[in-house]
Amino acid sequence: MTSRLNSCCFSATPMASVMLALVLLAACSKPVEKTDDIRxxxxxxxxxxxxDATAEFSGDVRPRIESRLGFRVGGKIVARKVEVGSLVKRGQVLMQLDPQDFELAQLQSAAGLKAAQSNRDLALAEQQRYVELRARNFVSQAVLDAKQTAFQAAQASFDQAAAVARNQINQTGYTTLVANVDGVVTGIDAEAGQVVAAGTPVLRVAQTREKDVVIGIPEDQVELLRQVGTIRVHIWADPGTVIEGKLRELSPIADPVSRTFTARIALPSEAAQVRLGMTAYVTFVSKVPxxxxxxxxxxxxxxxxxxxxxxxxxxxxxxxxxxxxxxxxxxxxxxxxxxxxxxxxxxxxxxxxxxxxxxxxxxxxxxxxxxxxxxxxxx
Structure with missing residues (x-):
């Protein structure tokens, strides 16, 4: 029993010493001062x-007017006279349809016109002869009225045949597609050998005289930039040249994809160095109050x-x-x-x-x- 007590006292003494040392150290340490977080x-x-306040947007040069041309009659394309990028003049031939069927119809209408002309001439001669007979009282007035009515019907048939012939001449002419303005070919949508219906777009021609720069304006700047009077345009290929532009058109509806409002900046006609498709930068400049x-x-x-x-x-x-x-x-x-x-x-x-x-x-x-x-x- 005595040996167990001595053993317990011996084992407890070092533990008490450690605890006492920790208490003394804690009593001697100073409290940590709180420092401010300075950034x-x-x-x-x-x-x-x-x-000046400025806002710059990038865009591209596009034609103000680009027409999608098509034949006014249907048929098979037999020839294409231009390529993409070709400069064309007003009246220049662009494409042609096979005119054979239209030429046959034109001959048919011409024959019908000759037959109607012969019937009219015969009716006219009959009317004149019966006018003389009526003057001598050889025939009744009823017979003369019948001859006059026959001549009027023949004249109407002749006028109808003449209109059909003229229309068929026009139809034959529509087999040749010509440029309606001076411009450049920007796209070809049909090739030789293809059968197209009347009015189907087969070719695109853009007028080179008038050009616009098309940009997208964020919705939070639309009203602000609408009032800006000074608009400067410079081309990426020639950044040193500044061109004065004018806001010509601003879409009232935002683009469903980009959520921006499309604006078209008109370029002056003398800006001949600007070509279609070039990258352009538009700067809106306003005075700062x-x-x-x-x-x-x-x-x-x-x-x-x-x-x-x-x-x-x-x-x-x-x-x-x-x-x-x-x-x-x-x-x-x-x-x-x-x-x-x-x-x-x-x-x-x-x-x-x-x-x-x-x-x-x-x-x-x-x-x-x-x-x-x-x-x-x-x-």
Missing amino acids: PVRAMKLVAADA QGMIRVPLNALVRDKPNTAVWVIDKGAVSLVPVQVAGPAGNDMLLSGGVSAGQVIVIAGVNLLKSGQKVTILNDDLAVRDAVSFQGGASK
């Missing part, structure tokens, strides 16, 4: 914008349902809603919410929370202003 950011001082603020795009934060910026005041940030007036190159114009002289965050906006303390990384903030961002966002 490094880049900032800029706001100034009133002094530049005094009092607007220009900020880089990455300074804006989406705070549903508003757009906001982080304003720095006394080393801490707060989220301030702003009113966006429109784009200006790579920047955005603000019409309200902030004023010149305030400092906002332009880099690191997605890692902040309201009231958080920040440190500004760019030392040149005192001389930095919005003019530095006219070519793009801060580096």
Whole structure:
């Protein structure tokens, strides 16, 4: 019994020593001080914008008028005289149908016209002879009236046969498809040997005199850009040349796929260097009213349902809603919410929370202003 007690006391002594050491260490350690979470950011001082607001969209050059041509009669195509890209003149032959059946019908109508002419001439002679006989009282008035009626019927038959003959001549002429305007062939939808019905499009011709640049405008900028008077167009193949354009047409319905509104920008007729299918860039330019603020795009934060910026005041940030007036190159114009002289965050906006303390990384903030961002966002 004595040996068991001694064994228990011997084994408990080291454990008690360890617990005592831990208590003494805890008593001697200092409490951990709580530190503020300070985020490094880049900032800029706001100034009133002094530049034109611009919005640029890409598109392609298309003809203002592109006609889908077809034969006015049906038949078998026997010849195609043009290729895609061929320049054509008004009246130039484009395609031909087999005219054999129409020529036979034309001969038939011509024969019918001759027969109707012979019957009319005979009826006319009969009428004149009976007029003389009636003058001598050799025949009654009823007989003369019958001869006059026969002549009128023969004359009507002749007029009908003449109309049929003229119509058949037209039908034969319709077997040749000719260009109705000067232009360029943009597509061929039928080939020689194919039988087509009347009115089926077989060829497309675009007028080269008048051209448009077709672009898609986002729905939130339609009304704003509708009022813009200055529109500049430059071609990707010749970026140094600026062409003055004009908004000719703006679709009232959004495209079901892209959800943009199709706009057609008319080009002047003297822009001969612009070819169909070229890539073009359309820039809408509008004057900026005094009092607007220009900020880089990455300074804006989406705070549903508003757009906001982080304003720095006394080393801490707060989220301030702003009113966006429109784009200006790579920047955005603000019409309200902030004023010149305030400092906002332009880099690191997605890692902040309201009231958080920040440190500004760019030392040149005192001389930095919005003019530095006219070519793009801060580096």
